[in-house]
Amino acid sequence: KAGVTQTPRYLIKTRGQQVTLSCSPISGHRSVSWYQQTPGQGLQFLFEYFSETQRNKGNFPGRFSGRQFSNSRSEMNVSTLELGDSALYLCASSLEAPAGGPETQYFGPGTRLLVL
């Protein structure tokens, strides 16, 4: 079974631009979460989608947005990029909502974004 895939793996943008990152969850997984990892702040939760609906959202500005499609694939978008947005963006998928039982999140390799 293929794991979580993220595209692109590496990205260089300049301040003010916008970027879209893509995540394909493990087949059959309906929950997708996004995280930002930086050396200073560590791993921080961005948002979680389940069945095309945003279920939870972290404390990030409105420049960060996401969506999930009917096939569970997810995209996140960052508009008006700032230098501080440089980070590793990780996507994780899990089978179903946590209320359904023990949940393990499976992480993709990440997209490394550098903002110049």
Added chain:
Amino acid sequence: KQEVTQIPAALSVPEGENLVLNCSFTDSAIYNLQWFRQDPGKGLTSLLLIQSSQREQTSGRLNASLDKSSGRSTLYIAASQPGDSATYLCAVRGNFGNEKLTFGTGTRLTIIP
């Protein structure tokens, strides 16, 4: 607001030794706790997941314990190997309505051959 702390931030031990990594969290209202490892430049690999009602989980040379009342978890690694070198992260998931994962700061482990 949940806060998760891992001490020490870095640890070096000779190959073959047993070791313990620590994780503490401030809010005991958790759904589960998960241990991950992260290799440099890579994503996270799930190692063990402990439900809030459980006390420990084992997988091979790894054993994770959970003491929810004191807000602590430990990851025990037996007979360490150079391949165990990585950053280890613990993460807690909140209860229904707050299911996001809150991660600790990680412990960078180096096994010395």
